[in-house]
Amino acid sequence: MFYLTSAVLGAALLCFAFLGLHARRADGPLDDYVTARNSQSAATLGLSFLASGMGAWILFAPPEIGAFVGPVALAGYAIGSALPFIVLGLYGPAIRRQLPEGRSIGEFAEACYGTGVRRWVALVSVLYMACFLAAELTAIGAITALLSEVPPALVVIGVAATTLLYTAIGGLRASLATDRWQAWLLIALLLIVGGVALVRLPEMPVGAALPSIPVDGALGVALTLVIAVTAANLFHQGYWQRVWAARDERALHRGAWLGGATTVAVVALVGGLGMLAAMSGLTLGEPPMPFFALLGEAPGWLALPALVLAVTLVASSVDTLQNGIASLVVAGSGRRGLSIGAARLVSVALMVPVVIVALQGLSVLRLFLIADLLCAAIVVPVLLGLWRRMTPLAAMAGGMAGLLGAILPGWVAQGSLAAGVLAASFPGSIPTLPPFLGALAASTLVSLAVASAAPHERARPL
Structure with missing residues (x-):
């Protein structure tokens, strides 16, 4: 055989x-x-x-x-x-x-x-x-x-x-x-x-x-x-x-x-x-x-x-x-x-x-989840690149906010930054919703807010 x-x-x-x-x-x-x-x-x-x-x-x-x-x-x-x-x-x-x-x-x-x-x-x-x-x-x-x-x-x-x-x-x-x-x-x-x-x-x-x-x-x-x-x-x-x-x-x-x-x-x-x-x-x-x-x-x-x-x-x-x-x-x-x-x-x-x-x-499941979360933190700012009001500052601010948003649910729930970071690294390789929702919501809201507050002229028009 x-x-x-x-x-x-x-x-x-x-x-x-x-x-x-x-x-x-x-x-x-x-x-x-x-x-x-x-x-x-x-x-x-x-x-x-x-x-x-x-x-x-x-x-x-x-x-x-x-x-x-x-x-x-x-x-x-x-x-x-x-x-x-x-x-x-x-x-x-x-x-x-x-x-x-x-x-x-x-x-x-x-x-x-x-x-x-x-x-x-x-x-x-x-x-x-x-x-x-x-x-x-x-x-x-x-x-x-x-x-x-x-x-x-x-x-x-x-x-x-x-x-x-x-x-x-x-x-x-x-x-x-x-x-x-x-x-x-x-x-x-x-x-x-x-x-x-x-x-x-x-x-x-x-x-x-x-x-x-x-x-x-x-x-x-x-x-x-x-x-x-x-x-x-x-x-x-x-x-x-x-x-x-x-x-x-x-x-x-x-x-x-x-x-x-x-x-x-x-x-x-x-x-x-x-x-x-x-x-x-x-x-x-x-x-x-x-x-x-x-x-x-x-x-x-x-x-x-x-x-x-x-x-x-x-x-x-x-x-x-x-x-x-x-x-x-x-x-x-x-x-x-x-x-x-x-x-x-x-x-x-x-x-x-x-x-x-x-x-x-x-086992790479935990690495996969962390990579997924990284992507979730910046996907909306990247896709918003087709919107003429978006700027590099808005994209970077949105991405950084997405990373913070991923940590925030665990931080708030357990009262410490270390706990928030640990929760966002998926101990036990179990996918949980709060880090992903936090990353997506924070990156979207901050990107839109910073872009809307910027002058109408786009720095690098596509």
Whole structure:
């Protein structure tokens, strides 16, 4: 079984590499390497948004939310996962018109507010995507250890090296090309694995009910997830690249809605499997993993397609993140003449520390929550950049107020600054609503107040 599993996983990765390398433009300029400008249809963008947004996290988080918190919180997770695409679908056309030669969220921030805000935004974006990368590679290592005898480090390095090969050589076009096939493959595999697992599900006990917590608690979790996931993913440079990759504004709008709708469906489906596992009385494990508890009742051969599903999910998100980080660094260099060779070198260099962290098998959930909160503190000031009254001072003041707002609920509730900071760092890795609400409300109110009080002339008109 070891050799069969290794051969199947190797074949899947080789297919992804072939598709990515086949799509490259050998003589394309750096701009095409990082944006594939004005080249992608709505269908391609929709599938790409789905594939790049999915990752091994969908096999862990949505089933656990469904199993322990219930359908209301799961709906919040699904909406939060899709909302960044919808926001970019609505905002994207205006961003394209105002910044037709743009390449990144950092350049958008610079056009709105100047170099200082660009560096701040770019730093948050890179930190968030690095956490995402480490989490995905860590997850595939854990899933490999759970479902096969293949050494986890071998798969972690294999996925990282293969995706790095075709993204470093082919750039964004390579990522977009593999996304199309990976999206269809992950849907097919998810239906096969989920369908077979459901057929072997134990009979529901008499009186089985949907998992749930009190409505106010479920709504609080749902709102927390919507804010956290949406704010963080709006700093995902891979999604911003697709704003300029779209063939035109209509393709961007339709592709974003297609990606959002399919993302909601996939997250709801996987989360629903977690609810069914809990309702059937299965032992969910410690730590609980409802999706993999279902596989425990399924035929042994199902572990192989489940592992291919996990590799597909990880590869589809990792290649987007790799290219996104490299493009953000390239766009932030301030040198339009930077060579493609240098961009490729950036891709390789940035993966080394990420792979080292992933091989440690650490939990990154708490880091993810902190990164989400950082993003929530500055997302509104950044998006308000399209408002002509906004100024660099208003954006910076709003961002600083957002950080203070994240600490304030715990500070007020427990009476000390240290307690507020601790609460905003999510001890126990449990997402709580007050820090996110505080960050969002404070950053919005202060940004609007400072911008409204400023003279009508804008310092740096977009």
